[in-house]
Amino acid sequence: MRNERLTVAKLIYMAITSLDGYIEDQDGKFDWSMPDEEVHAFVNDLERPIGTYLYGRRMYEVMVAWETMDIPANESPAQRDFAEIWRAADKVVYSRTLETVSSARTRIERSFDVDAVRRMKAAAERDLAVAGPDLASSAIAAGLVDECHLFVSPIMVGGGKQVLPNNVRWELELLDERRFGNGVVHLRYRTRT
Numbered sequence: 001m002r003n004e005r006l007t008v009a010k011l012i013y014m015a016i017t018s019l020d021g022y023i024e025d026q027d028g029k030f031d032w033s034m035p036d037e038e039v040h041a042f043v044n045d046l047e048r049p050i051g052t053y054l055y056g057r058r059m060y061e062v063m064v065a066w067e068t069m070d071i072p073a074n075e076s077p078a079q080r081d082f083a084e085i086w087r088a089a090d091k092v093v094y095s096r097t098l099e100t101v102s103s104a105r106t107r108i109e110r111s112f113d114v115d116a117v118r119r120m121k122a123a124a125e126r127d128l129a130v131a132g133p134d135l136a137s138s139a140i141a142a143g144l145v146d147e148c149h150l151f152v153s154p155i156m157v158g159g160g161k162q163v164l165p166n167n168v169r170w171e172l173e174l175l176d177e178r179r180f181g182n183g184v185v186h187l188r189y190r191t192r193t
């Protein structure tokens with residue numbers, strides 16, 4: 001009997017955004033988006049199944065702090081849990097400039113090759129996530145993203161880095177939604193086929 005896989009790995013775009021659609025404000029700040037314990041625990045459960053992160057260089061430079069972050073045991077169970085999830089996953093960093101990486105399980109790619117990512121998805125045993133809106137815009141435009149998870153924070157920041165790209169039409173189906181005590185709303189969409 002042939003050993004066929006019944007499910008195909010998904011590529012998921014997940015981001016915390018302001019109500020007006022920015023992941024960082026005009027000063028490059030995103031302190032307003034920091035998840036509290038409840039949101040963080042929920043994010044952890046979403047990210048636990050992720051086998052590989054595809055990072056834009058800028059997002060990687062923020063996230064790599066989790067590789068070495070020392071979180072006191074009594075401080076934040078959700079942060080400790082996330083650090084373990086992050087360290088266990090593989091990472092691919094897309095960059096034309098980065099020379100080295102400082103995390104384990106990490107490699108650099110010089111260009112976003114759509115066919116290569118398609119092959120990565122086909123071969124993957126676990127889901128993949130793409131992070132960093134600049135990089136994600138290439139994946140979205142190429143039709144590679146299967147799910148989009150937005151955590152909408154109750155704030156307008158008036159401008160900055162858009163969470164979703166311009167000039168792309170993407171038809172989605174709402175799969176789930178959830179509200180949190182701090183006013184954040186999670187919206188889970190999948191690509192309409």
Ligand SMILES: NC(=O)c1ccc[n+]([C@@H]2O[C@H](COP(=O)([O-])OP(=O)(O)OC[C@H]3O[C@@H](n4cnc5c(N)ncnc54)[C@H](OP(=O)(O)O)[C@@H]3O)[C@@H](O)[C@H]2O)c1
Nearest residue numbers: 016023056057058059094095096097111112132133134135
């Ligand atoms: N709201 C939140 O929760 C949150 C959380 C963390 C971070 N952030 C913010 O989000 C920012 C990241 O957003 P972003 O959209 O600027 O960055 P991004 O997508 O993470 O990174 C952009 C960089 O990725 C590389 N890249 C993108 N497309 C590529 C391609 N097709 N081929 C090769 N390399 C490619 C380039 O790196 P090179 O320039 O090296 O070539 C590009 O400058 C962070 O800097 C941080 O401020 C927000």
